[in-house]
Amino acid sequence: MNEEELVEYFRAQMRKDPGMASAVAAIRTLLEFLKRDKGETILGLRESLKQATGCLMGEDSSVAVSSGGELFLRFISLTSLEHQDLSHCKKVMEERGELFLEKISMSRNKVAKLCHTFIKDGAKILTHSYSRVVLRVLEKAAAEKKRFSVYVTESQPDAAGRQMAEALKKLNVPVTVVLDAAVGYFLEKVDLVIVGAEGVVESGGIINKIGTYQMALCSKAHNKPFYVVAESFKFVRLYPLNQQDVPDKFKYKADTLKSHQNLSEADPIIDYTPPSLITLLFTDLGVLTPSAVSDELIKLYL
Amino acid sequence: MNEEELVEYFRAQMRKDPGMASAVAAIRTLLEFLKRDKGETILGLRESLKQATGCLMGEDSSVAVSSGGELFLRFISLTSLEHQVKQNTSMFRLSIFFKAVIHLLWIMEQTFLRATDLQWENTNSCLDFQDLSHCKKVMEERGELFLEKISMSRNKVAKLCHTFIKDGAKILTHSYSRVVLRVLEKAAAEKKRFSVYVTESQPDAAGRQMAEALKKLNVPVTVVLDAAVGYFLEKVDLVIVGAEGVVESGGIINKIGTYQMALCSKAHNKPFYVVAESFKFVRLYPLNQQDVPDKFKYKADTLKSHQNLSEADPIIDYTPPSLITLLFTDLGVLTPSAVSDELIKLYL
Numbered sequence: 001m002n003e004e005e006l007v008e009y010f011r012a013q014m015r016k017d018p019g020m021a022s023a024v025a026a027i028r029t030l031l032e033f034l035k036r037d038k039g040e041t042i043l044g045l046r047e048s049l050k051q052a053t054g055c056l057m058g059e060d061s062s063v064a065v066s067s068g069g070e071l072f073l074r075f076i077s078l079t080s081l082e083h084q085d086l087s088h089c090k091k092v093m094e095e096r097g098e099l100f101l102e103k104i105s106m107s108r109n110k111v112a113k114l115c116h117t118f119i120k121d122g123a124k125i126l127t128h129s130y131s132r133v134v135l136r137v138l139e140k141a142a143a144e145k146k147r148f149s150v151y152v153t154e155s156q157p158d159a160a161g162r163q164m165a166e167a168l169k170k171l172n173v174p175v176t177v178v179l180d181a182a183v184g185y186f187l188e189k190v191d192l193v194i195v196g197a198e199g200v201v202e203s204g205g206i207i208n209k210i211g212t213y214q215m216a217l218c219s220k221a222h223n224k225p226f227y228v229v230a231e232s233f234k235f236v237r238l239y240p241l242n243q244q245d246v247p248d249k250f251k252y253k254a255d256t257l258k259s260h261q262n263l264s265e266a267d268p269i270i271d272y273t274p275p276s277l278i279t280l281l282f283t284d285l286g287v288l289t290p291s292a293v294s295d296e297l298i299k300l301y302l
Numbered sequence: 303m304n305e306e307e308l309v310e311y312f313r314a315q316m317r318k319d320p321g322m323a324s325a326v327a328a329i330r331t332l333l334e335f336l337k338r339d340k341g342e343t344i345l346g347l348r349e350s351l352k353q354a355t356g357c358l359m360g361e362d363s364s365v366a367v368s369s370g371g372e373l374f375l376r377f378i379s380l381t382s383l384e385h386q387v388k389q390n391t392s393m394f395r396l397s398i399f400f401k402a403v404i405h406l407l408w409i410m411e412q413t414f415l416r417a418t419d420l421q422w423e424n425t426n427s428c429l430d431f432q433d434l435s436h437c438k439k440v441m442e443e444r445g446e447l448f449l450e451k452i453s454m455s456r457n458k459v460a461k462l463c464h465t466f467i468k469d470g471a472k473i474l475t476h477s478y479s480r481v482v483l484r485v486l487e488k489a490a491a492e493k494k495r496f497s498v499y500v501t502e503s504q505p506d507a508a509g510r511q512m513a514e515a516l517k518k519l520n521v522p523v524t525v526v527l528d529a530a531v532g533y534f535l536e537k538v539d540l541v542i543v544g545a546e547g548v549v550e551s552g553g554i555i556n557k558i559g560t561y562q563m564a565l566c567s568k569a570h571n572k573p574f575y576v577v578a579e580s581f582k583f584v585r586l587y588p589l590n591q592q593d594v595p596d597k598f599k600y601k602a603d604t605l606k607s608h609q610n611l612s613e614a615d616p617i618i619d620y621t622p623p624s625l626i627t628l629l630f631t632d633l634g635v636l637t638p639s640a641v642s643d644e645l646i647k648l649y650l
Contacts, residue, residue: 156504156527178615179504181528181559185591185619211529217569218562243533267526271533 001036023068026056031097063199063207063250067236075100107231107284108136115282116141123148124190129155129209130164131196133229142171149174187222197230202239204275204290216277225279232285235297240272309361325370328358333445365547365555365598369584377448378441455579455632456484463630464489471496472538477503477557478512479544481577490519497522535570545578550587552623552638564625573627580633583645588620
């Protein structure tokens with residue numbers, strides 16, 4: 001399976017189910033790549049899988065694709081590969097891959113089940129941009145007959161917040177779209193803040209759409225709880241200490257990276273929120289404090 | 303001069319000089335209104351000036367128009383007593399100013415114990431005029447004087463502030479502010495090298511206008527998203543914003559997004575400077591965002607058209623004084639706590 005087929009399969013997966021996380025689509029693609037691979041050695045297989053992940057990163061530069069790919073690799077190799085021939089090994093790997101895929105397809109529902117209890121009746125929630133996990137959480141809370149209203153930021157430059165508002169209107173949840181600049185203004189009125197994450201880093205901080213960091217700062221100043229909902233395949237082996245430390249390959253869209261000479265001119269699309277500003281993280285591994293994240297990460301990546 | 307002519311004159315003033323503050327245009331309009339007014343009593347004049355201010359607020363609902371109008375009214379009415387002096391002695395025009403100071407002190411002593419409305423009653427009771435037109439003429443002169451004073455204020459502010467911009471500084475600013483532009487022009491004229499990050503400031507993208515103006519000054523400028531303020535704050539050295547109004551507590555009312563910029567600067571320990579002319583000082587004391595009156599929060603046309611204002615986007619927010627480092631005004635460089643003292647002196 002060469003690069004073009006890889007990218008084409010990935011795009012097809014994304015098109016087929018827009019509700020699917022891009023990392024899940026990437027993992028399906030890697031599984032398909034594994035099935036079709038004609039390599040002769042395990043090491044060669046590993047190398048080509050890494051290359052394939054890199055190739056998908058060139059298509060969609062989100063942190064989740066990178067972390068998802070790496071976790072897939074580790075999961076499938078976390079088994080005894082002492083077999084006579086390669087095809088047997090590959091078969092075992094494929095089975096593990098399917099298992100992994102099944103596990104992570106359930107993760108969004110697990111997160112929603114944990115989180116919706118924190119939404120009390122009559123709550124006013126503030127959220128940022130379009131996040132399918134947050135949407136799932138709010139769906140579950142609405143299904144539990146809770147009454148709450150939502151403020152969602154418009155989230156320039158792609159106005160993804162409006163998409164979120166549309167989806168929430170379908171659930172009959174009262175929703176207001178606010179400007180990115182109006183977060184400080186509306187924070188007095190809300191009870192809690194829930195955001196998704198594109199990646200969760202070793203320190204327990206998160207990488208998410210630009211604007212999350214100042215939302216977290218303002219919530220801290222107003223003493224409102226700041227909750228993060230993320231699936232476990234988003235945990236990534238990075239330890240940024242400030243905004244600059246996040247690698248450029250995540251900060252800008254894939255096409256921007258290819259076209260722009262001087263990246264400081266371009267608008268970054270993500271920012272880093274330090275763990276001190278986050279109250280709790282809801283993951284399919286459980287409800288974690290930011291400090292507990294590194295323990296979980298170790299368990300995942302061992 | 304009826305309402306339509308008033309609004310038309312105001313719009314003409316704004317069109318003529320886009321660099322002029324809307325409050326200055328409003329004050330010119332009120333001065334013109336005063337000249338053309340055909341009322342017969344002082345009290346009637348006062349009422350119609352107040353109505354005129356209200357009418358201009360319906361055209362441009364910014365805080366500065368409201369405060370500028372009120373200050374204009376008070377300034378021209380500080381004429382009553384010295385006019386008596388002028389009648390009794392032969393003086394040069396210039397020395398009216400000094401007499402005004404002396405009588406200002408007298409007035410301050412008087413009004414310390416009374417309500418300020420009594421000023422006008424003093425006017426009535428001390429009036430020894432043959433006719434109203436004399437009084438009006440004095441008021442017009444005072445009005446011209448006031449206008450002249452405030453036209454100089456922006457330059458005074460720039461002169462005070464530019465020294466705080468060090469060579470090699472990175473500055474963050476919000477939206478389009480003519481005062482900040484003037485400050486940066488002065489700093490650039492002093493041959494300082496600095497670079498500017500300006501927020502795009504939705505919903506009207508006024509930040510891009512600011513960036514254009516700065517490019518003409520050959521200042522390196524980057525337009526950033528409103529959401530990217532927290533991201534860029536690590537890189538900058540100081541934050542300078544303008545203000546639409548300065549309130550009694552020393553806080554400011556400014557374009558939406560200023561409050562979270564101030565919060566983030568406090569968190570990053572960067573100095574947050576405000577530049578404002580003194581006619582923007584307003585008699586309000588909001589304790590949080592809700593306390594700011596709706597008439598300022600939304601554009602004039604939104605107020606007229608919308609039924610449910612909580613649906614509309616507010617265009618300003620309130621920044622509490624605890625987040626502001628210093629205020630640069632034509633009355634000097636003030637800390638937020640000093641603002642209320644200055645306000646008292648202005649509004650007496």
